[in-house]
Amino acid sequence: GENVEQHPSTLSVQEGDSAVIKCTYSDSASNYFPWYKQELGKGPQLIIDIRSNVGEKKDQRIAVTLNKTAKHFSLHITETQPEDSAVYFCAASRRWGKFQFGAGTQVVVTP
């Protein structure tokens, strides 16, 4: 089955700096890669996703890149703000199937 590894487990950045979270996956048939943000006491919220026919996708300060050959994908947050502090999860799936989630990254943005 699919296995997703996520690094780092914690990430502390100064406000205004960039944050990068990396994930690798094992199933070459996986073709959908979402990223979720989870704030304390809430369910995960989708922030951006990418499909296997696209190499990069950007939405304002957030971008995701995908390298199918190496089977890894990354989340990039630029100009970080205190409200970006949360736990971020990557996931991988085949279409219309269950997700395999990474273990999560605790991001702390310090003013």
Add this chain to the structure above:
Amino acid sequence: GAGVSQSPSNKVTEKGKDVELRCDPISGHTALYWYRQSLGQGLEFLIYFQGNSAPDKSGLPSDRFSAERTGGSVSTLTIQRTQQEDSAVYLCASSLGLRGDTQYFGPGTRLTVL
């Protein structure tokens, strides 16, 4: 409602009791998922419903766990003879299923077994 809803938001029970957790998916979503999140941990897949197909139960940790989905909408996750290790947040998600794969999560039910 606009999103996935779950009830109760918090549940405290005694070891050995049965509990039922409810999930109302987004209207029109044919796929429904249950996950478990232990304190400070990632999301552990439990069960997946897609339309009228047989559910994928491959993530259920023991036969004390079961889930139903009635009328293709509301789902109930039942845990029998609860144990302290069942304490966790139980998250439900739904998606358009065969028409789309993005999963939208509810706020979760925090279960505490004393």
